[in-house]
Amino acid sequence: MIETLREHSFKNKELDSLNLLYEKVISKYSLSENQVNFYHEIVRRTKNDFVHPDAKIIKAYQNLADDPFLYFIELGECVVSISDKDKMRNKSKEVRKLLPGEIFGEVAFLYNEKRTAMVTSNNYCTLGKIAKDDVYELFEMFPFVKAELLKRTCQYDDDVKMFLECALKAIPYLRDVPEETINKLVYSMTFAKFDKGQTLM
Numbered sequence: 001m002i003e004t005l006r007e008h009s010f011k012n013k014e015l016d017s018l019n020l021l022y023e024k025v026i027s028k029y030s031l032s033e034n035q036v037n038f039y040h041e042i043v044r045r046t047k048n049d050f051v052h053p054d055a056k057i058i059k060a061y062q063n064l065a066d067d068p069f070l071y072f073i074e075l076g077e078c079v080v081s082i083s084d085k086d087k088m089r090n091k092s093k094e095v096r097k098l099l100p101g102e103i104f105g106e107v108a109f110l111y112n113e114k115r116t117a118m119v120t121s122n123n124y125c126t127l128g129k130i131a132k133d134d135v136y137e138l139f140e141m142f143p144f145v146k147a148e149l150l151k152r153t154c155q156y157d158d159d160v161k162m163f164l165e166c167a168l169k170a171i172p173y174l175r176d177v178p179e180e181t182i183n184k185l186v187y188s189m190t191f192a193k194f195d196k197g198q199t200l201m
Contacts, residue, residue, distance in 0.1 A: 038142045045134040046072075049127040057127070058119040060092075064108045067115070068132035071105045073098055076125030080104065081118045082160055092118060095158040106149045109135050111187045154183050161186055 049071075051057060058067060060083060077099055081092040098104055098119070107116050109132070130138070139146040164186045168174050174182065194200060 038138070038145065041138060041141065042130070045130050045138070046128040047130075048074075049129050051076075051121045051125045051127060053121055053123050055121045055125075056118060057121060058105055058115050058117070060115055060118045062115040064112075064114070064132065067105075069105060069129040070103065070109060070135045071119075072128040073100050073102050073104075074126040074128060075100060076127075077122040078104065078125060079120050079122055081120065082116070082158055093159070097122075103149070107153055107187055109139075110146065110150055110153060111184055113187055116187060150180060150183075153187070154179050164189060 057071065057078065060081075077097060079094050080096045080098060081094050083092055095117070104119050105115070108114065165182055168182055168185055174185075
């Protein structure tokens, strides 16, 4: 009986925690009344995760199969870092901080690519995470979610992404293509280093 009460209490606390998390997330997106089912579905499919400071939550260039989750921050702060591609050095550069209510890890799901950045916790964090199959089901059930996330990735402005966008738009036949197409090309590109005089093809 005591164990049952403890389990019930834990589940209630977990549900309260998830409700708090998604109230914060959903308040950022101004959902209409007919989209409220999204709230219930996302709460139902989400698991809580607790991480310690300096935990590497997402590793750059990791296959989605090795970390098949979309993440949300409930409590704490995380940092997004990217590799210094400009000079081809094996160093990382902090490009943005993530605060409660923010989503991360969406790029790999949207473009079916490897992870594009590293995400590290700055302190103790409470995260919500949704498994890969559930993420794709949510995209099917609520197309506005995927559309909103795609729009968000177009707004990322780190140095490497901006450099690649400029390089692609300098190609004559890409100048008039939609922003979403340029974005997809950017996130589909890989970097390679060549020595002087090396044959490229």
